[in-house]
Amino acid sequence: GAVVSQHPSWVICKSGTSVKIECRSLDFQATTMFWYRQFPKQSLMLMATSNEGSKATYEQGVEKDKFLINHASLTLSTLTVTSAHPEDSSFYICSARPNPGQGGIDTQYFGPGTRLTVL
Amino acid sequence: DAKTTQPTSMDCAEGRAANLPCNHSTISGNEYVYWYRQIHSQGPQYIIHGLKNNETNEMASLIITEDRKSSTLILPHATLRDTAVYYCIVRPTNAGGTSYGKLTFGQGTILTVHP
Numbered sequence: 068g069a070v071v072s073q074h075p076s077w078v079i080c081k082s083g084t085s086v087k088i089e090c091r092s093l094d095f096q097a098t099t100m101f102w103y104r105q106f107p108k109q110s111l112m113l114m115a116t117s118n119e120g121s122k123a124t125y126e127q128g129v130e131k132d133k134f135l136i137n138h139a140s141l142t143l144s145t146l147t148v149t150s151a152h153p154e155d156s157s158f159y160i161c162s163a164r165p166n167p168g169q170g171g172i173d174t175q176y177f178g179p180g181t182r183l184t185v186l
Numbered sequence: 187d188a189k190t191t192q193p194t195s196m197d198c199a200e201g202r203a204a205n206l207p208c209n210h211s212t213i214s215g216n217e218y219v220y221w222y223r224q225i226h227s228q229g230p231q232y233i234i235h236g237l238k239n240n241e242t243n244e245m246a247s248l249i250i251t252e253d254r255k256s257s258t259l260i261l262p263h264a265t266l267r268d269t270a271v272y273y274c275i276v277r278p279t280n281a282g283g284t285s286y287g288k289l290t291f292g293q294g295t296i297l298t299v300h301p
Contacts, residue, residue, distance in 0.1 A: 110293050160229050172232065174220060177230045177231070180228065
């Protein structure tokens, strides 16, 4: 149980285009999901907290107009990198926190990540 | 958020126990200690967590000192597949707000298991 999927697993795009990444909780509902970014040889950096039915909360220094987050259902959050540039190339990872009452452990379950390369 | 300090890297022989330390001297009384690991190019994987008491599950054991200022993750019989970056994280317990439960990752410990 507690499986989180991401799609796509990797994507290559041209500079200036937008890319959408999906994060799904497959066997539980999650009002709260999180988006992280990880550059090579670095740790995960939290970008934003995604809340179903409300606006995302962005960490300091993360441009909300560039990284659009939509959390339209209890099992799906999307991250859209708008007008991508080479410096946006990174490993993007989402996580989901099961809603209370579903059993299991109160923690975040992570997706496998999406590797974005912007040419 | 309470910060954690971990050694940059550790080695372990296959089949032996791997003991990964973590210092969290500023931990608050109601903050949990969580451990995750990240195998190369994958998302992090939850291992174990605890508050005060020692904990054990099918993956590992967690030993928390009585003053809660440090902890040790124990992999009892390390295998080559346990080679990963191990993160010790103290999780805030604020019940309200939209960022409840968020995790702050440090640099972690690179554990290399040798044949």
